[in-house]
Each structure stands twice: as C-alpha cells, then as structure tokens.
C-alpha cells in the first residue's frame with residue numbers, strides 16, 4: 001500500500017528492518033534488551049535519556065532510513 005501511495009505522490013519509499021528499534025537507545029545506541037509491551041517509557045541505562053517507547057523506535061527507524069539512502 002505504501003509503495004503505490006508513494007508512487008502517486010512522487011515520494012521515495014525506504015524500507016528498513018524494524019528489528020530491535022524498541023530496544024536500542026536512539027540517543028547513544030545502547031542496546032537495552034527486550035521489554036514487555038506494557039512498558040511504554042524507559043530510561044537508557046547508559047546515557048540516562050528518558051524515552052517514549054514508540055517515539056524512540058520511530059527515531060531509530062528514521063536514522064536507519066537516512067543511513068540507507070546515504
């Protein structure tokens with residue numbers, strides 16, 4: 001669905017693997033391990049950044065996408 005919608009609007013679609021995006025700190029890259037789904041917020045044990053689970057994952061996906069297109 002995203003592929004044809006991007007084509008309609010002349011946008012570029014970059015597909016990235018979502019693996020570990022909710023486990024890795026988007027600020028320092030520390031891998032904090034799996035968390036139960038009911039955990040919505042967490043604090044990085046390495047850099048102390050407090051994360052919203054979904055926003056942190058979204059930032060990681062953005063970083064992967066930007067890296068993929070160089």
Ligand SMILES: [Zn+2]
Nearest residue numbers: 025028044047
């Ligand atoms: Zn961190």
